[in-house]
Amino acid sequence: MSDIAMKFRSSLDVEEYCDVELKLKSGSLLKCHSVVLLMNSDFFRGRLQSRWTTKETPTIDCTMFPDDIVEHLVKFMYGIHCPLHMSNIHDTIQCCDYFGASELLDKCVQLLIDGISCDNVFTILLISESFSLLSVKNKCFEFIDCNMENLLCNSEGFFTLPLALIVQIISRDTLSVHEELLFDHLILWVEQQTVNLEPIREKLSGHIRFLMYLTVLNLLMFKELRSMLFQGVLQQGMMFW
Template structure:
């Protein structure tokens, strides 16, 4: 009776299932692995199965100097991961997930298991996120996984703001951080890169000693020459003065050199390491025009010295490039200023506007001196204070406009005493610069 029961499971299951059953029951196992950093957990297996599936195990057990001991130490793999590894070797039915993928990738490299490596890479390529990409990138660099490393770097450059804000940034090595911030295609302002480097430095200082706050000089020591990969010379004079020059991350001599570069003054110090990283990053962007009104415009919008004001919010990080104002509908000139602010500061001071009547010109775009960063779900306000010829106006305006990945919501502002609102008035359209969709 006992023999017939044994034969039942042997004859009614697939080959890999019977192999797995033999392993689980520890039948005829002839090698024991002492697994984990403490080498305390014993996991048994079959030399024949291991050697038939792995070139490394084949060399270990069948090579010119075969392993003759019945126990093999594996201190660099934890027991749960080693069991996942054996399951793959015996059945090729290993469940790869975010908790074991990096450890299994390591196992695949160690034991020459190409199909396990492919399974891990497939999982990583389809499950990279802003929260885990730094960890994956670090391991890809460590294991010389060039294809995966390039895939991670591409993800980082396309999602730079969220990645550089993530907790994972603090765990990567200086070598990997350097690869990130030296990319010409990193889609983020240079001040953001600088702040990310400081965040990384503070985290690494704390990992060595968390007994006190770490000074800017300590942060610089941790950063070392990595600081030269920040493209300070591409910042505006004001940005550098207000955010970098007031700190002690850079030396006094380095600050002077950057100021000279921003001002376009040649420095006598021709050997400065800053010189090799002064070029701008090549962002992949596109301009989206968000129109508030349809094509049917109405005459007679007058100006008596009162401002036209409108609030708006965007759904994704972007830059505002300019705004379009309606043009005069008969001979005349419209003059005044336009400005932009958020709830705490003025982003664009008053910019002079002058629009001249032209036949068939319904509106004119007013470009700002430079694109301005706009954060999602934060309220911004645009002001126009104009005098001169009467212009066209828009009616039946939209409170929400969706253009591709960008959604813009408009709302009233009580300071709009010239009657511009989401439904009527000035501001025909807005131009936004967004990251180009690949």
């Protein structure tokens, strides 16, 4: 049986039988086979499904992404192995999202999940939030739950997070961290903000268990002090009587 995939890959290398061109950011043209593109991408399917009505070779603008990212995407569609790297994962995901390349996107998601570590968990969390990658986001939260103290003491990534993610982290019941340590770092995070701080404090305060502990402690101390004072007044009154 003829290996059609191998023939397409060989034809791509020598630009044989190519019937569509992708204009890259550098200005060069990447010649491809439309049938491969439309079978692997929602974007190209929409752009190329009616191309049979014309004899002209269509040129599709792909200048919004770096050349190597688009080339990587095309090679993946042809079944050519191209290793993924954390260094360009953001651009790759953005490219997959734009062109509707779900299979490569799944590879990126798995790379992010497998690559979570103390060095990059906050960076990956930001990526997951940017592209609504819920499975990646949940894995980041689970990792943070178990490693928060180490992350706070050895990573500056915490201070790069937006308020919404900070609130989501500290409001988790599964978060394991010394509350005073977390409180100290939240103070440092707030001090780095340049916007109106009052709304930030309001959103954070309801989730800081250290503050809740202090509030309860102060309330108990107040009740105890009030009781002691009340007993003292009674004793003085009895002595006077």
